Amino acid sequence: MSTNDQPQASPTSGLSTSDADGSDYTVVLQATSSARFLPEGGWELSVHAPEIDLRPLRIRAFTRWVDDQSKPLPRELVVEVRGHASSLDEAVAKFPNVARPIANMVGFVANVRVGPAGVVLAYETFASSGERDYLQVFIADERGPVPPGRSFEVQHLEAVCVAFMGVADNERIGRALRHYELALREWCIGGEWLALNYLWIAAENLTKAVIRKIIARTDVSEESLAREHGLVTDDPNRPRWRDLLGARIRASVIFQGDASTYQAAKTASDGLEHGILELNAVAKHAIACADKTFKYVRRAIVDLLDLPEGIAEKLNDVAPMDVQSLRKVVRGRLTGVAEDPAEEGERYPRLVWSSGVDSVVREGSAFMIMHRERMTVRTHPEIGFRLERLGVHGRLESGQAPVQISDEEIVVEREPASSLKKLLDAVVPIVDSAVESGGERSHTQASLFAFNLFGQGMSCFQAVQQLITSFLPVEAFANLQGLVLVAARFEQMATSGGPRFGLAVREALEAISGFGADAEYVANRQSELLATADAQNVVVPSRLADPKDSLIYRSLDLEMSFAKWAASGAYGTAGLHVRRVDSQKAGFHTKLSPGPLTDLVGSAAVIAMLTLLGHASSLFGWRVDRDRLSRLVSQARELNESAAQLDLYPPD
Structure with a gap:
């Protein structure tokens, strides 16, 4: 500029x-x-x-x-x-x-x-x-x-920028400002030694500018100023009087005669620059003087900018703010008995911590942001967690009250029950392995339609899995319905004497007519598909059988009732979100803690996906461990039936 x-x-x-x-x-x-x-x-x-x-x-x-x-x-x-x-x-x-x-x-x-x-x-x-x-x-x-x-x-920013662009020594002041900026970036607990290093460099950059300003203000020469500070300027054996003058101006003017802070800062800087001190010793000196050094360097910059007195005073009163040291620390107890308290697949027992904004209150130019802390317990199924206190550690500014977190800001919850999680996590690897075993086989038009339909079912399963992980089991019902309908179609295809891939062709024909496209285009496209199917000896049924007659659909009748309500936006599923506070009050919760409802929808998804895989492997000739498939379906059925007997609504 x-x-x-x-x-x-x-x-x-x-x-x-x-x-x-x-x-x-x-x-x-x-x-x-x-x-x-x-x-x-x-x-x-x-x-x-x-x-x-x-x-x-x-x-x-x-x-x-x-x-x-x-x-x-x-x-x-x-x-x-x-x-x-x-x-x-x-x-x-x-x-x-x-x-x-x-x-x-x-x-x-x-x-x-x-x-x-x-x-x-x-x-x-x-x-x-x-x-x-x-x-x-x-x-x-x-x-x-x-x-x-x-x-x-x-107005303070404008005043500083205008003053900076008009001051004679702005290049030197600019270098000091950049090092001051770097010091602010390192201003955190444990980073004092780095912050101090940048502040010392800033002070060194400012020194000559301060000397020039003193000379201009007092109308004395540099040599006269040196002699006022007790230095000899005419002895050829002591030619370094200018360097010594710089050190004395730093100590007396920039550090305002604070000898202990100046010496601590100089010792830390020399120890770091020349490697004559261990870092712990450098840090010890820095911790003792960094905050005061911030104040002195800031005052020196403000003074050199010749700002209006009122603005200068306000800027000098602003202390450096440490925005990096804030740490939230939870204390509590792991309860229960298990040889290893960690969740299977995890190295340690832990809390998965997330922090969100609950509310924002503005008072003038100040904003008070209230957070909501959510901790998800990841431990062995027999190990629980009891929260005792949540503390906040950090650097307090002068006059600042310690940060407090109230009980209302904390939510502690478990992940979906481990038995359900194991079942959900087992599905995708089994599917991937089965599909990979048929990777070399070529597809006909009809089998490709069926394969795409299988992929749609898999997408629905993964959507259910993701929604459960996000504590949205009610919203998973609609995707569960899509998965069950696909599994029903494959059950119909695989039935002895059934339509096999011809049913997938019929699905494609129905889809074309349902897009609302031009009637002539629909007729031509359907004729092409039927001609190709006929040429490949694929028998296409004249209509689709009702999926509600399938075994998989009837076995998940309760879930399909919920799915119907969820898909239509009916009020029937809204009650699953409501938790009664007392006889007069109830609250609507968008996210639900794991419980019988989560087990119900999750286990149903496992049953439907593995049933779909069993039929698909028969049709496509994929290799699959049917014994393991049967065991997992049995486990999922047991969990599903158990959950169906419990109260699916949020506890009071």
Whole structure:
């Protein structure tokens, strides 16, 4: 940025559209950031950057806020640069050089971590010929829990940027600001030694700027200033008086005469740079002085920028915010008896922890975000977990109250019962092995239709499995119905004297007529399919038998009743979500803890899928371990019948 041009309010001043030597381009950068503009806020300015051969640029900075179920959540910092360049490549190469210092300033003003700003997309702003260059870097948007952070006053950001672009020593101050930014990124419990290292480098960069300002303010020479600090400047045997003056100015001005903090910071820096101290010793010194060093370096930068007194005082009062050290720690007891408390296939007993946003409350410019903690117990079936307390560890800012988590914010639940999980997990490997055994066989038109129908059944099974894992067993009924209908069709195909693959051809014929396509097209396509089937000696039944007459459908009659309600959106399944609080109150729960209902739908899916596989293996000539298939179906039947005898509704 030019030191002679200050930001202007006009967003388009000096911006052109397209000419012979280039065009207008927009480049967008994003950074993870705990410094946040308010949802209605942001900042816009125009700058000139002749040192990198760029015409006036318009820069906009704002925080990307998302609406999560009517809750406003802050995400990345966005810096958008628009201006003229000879090509998209030049814009992508040069515009970030102007955008990144803005992100740096945002972090400094808020005194909180801002990550590296990277290009996420760029494009030609105007399409002069009906086409425009476009580039996008695919980086996943932020999701999940919102880390701690703070908002800031835009007028403070504007004042700092204007002052920085007008100050004589802005290159040296700019280097200090970048190291201050790196210190904020390392500001966490255990990272004090790295943060201090960057702060010391920042202090060294500031030293000559501070000396020049003192000389300009007091109208004395550098030698006179050195003599005021007790240094000899005219002895040829002691030529390093300028280095010694720098050290004394750092100690007396930048560190404000705080000898113990200065010496601890210097010792840690020297120990790290020259390798004369073990890291634990470096860390010990850093922990003792890093927070004060942050304050002194920040004050030195603010003083060099010659900001208005009121803004300078407010900026100096903002302490660095540690947004990385927050840790939630659960304490409790594993209950029950088992030689190994871990779940089968797991190395250790553990809780699968997820944190979501429960509510967001805004008070002025402050946002209070309340989280909901969900812990899923992953242990041996005979081992339970009893929660005793959930604590929050981290670095407290001055005057900040410890973070507390109430019982209402915690949900502890078990995974679907292990017996069901084992059954569900056993299905896909068996299916994959069977299908692979027939990989070399060629298909006719009819057998291919049947194979695709089998694939549809498998997709329905995996949908049921995923919904159960997501604690949505009621929603799994519709997919269970699809699976059972496919299994019924294969049962009909495989029946002695049955239609075999001809039934799959009839399914295809019915599907064509059901698409609502042109009647002539439907008739022609159906004729083609029938002709091919006839040529391959495939007998196509004139109609489809009712799947409700099949053994598999009748054996899962209860599940199919629920599925009918679920598929039609009928109220019959709504009660499965309702948990009564007391005689007067009841609550609707979208997600349901594992219980008889989960066992019912999950075991039914296993029965239907393995029954489907048994019929399909006979039709396609696949190899399958029928003894194992029979054992798994028997286990699933036992679990299914047991679940059907229990209360399927959520417990009070």
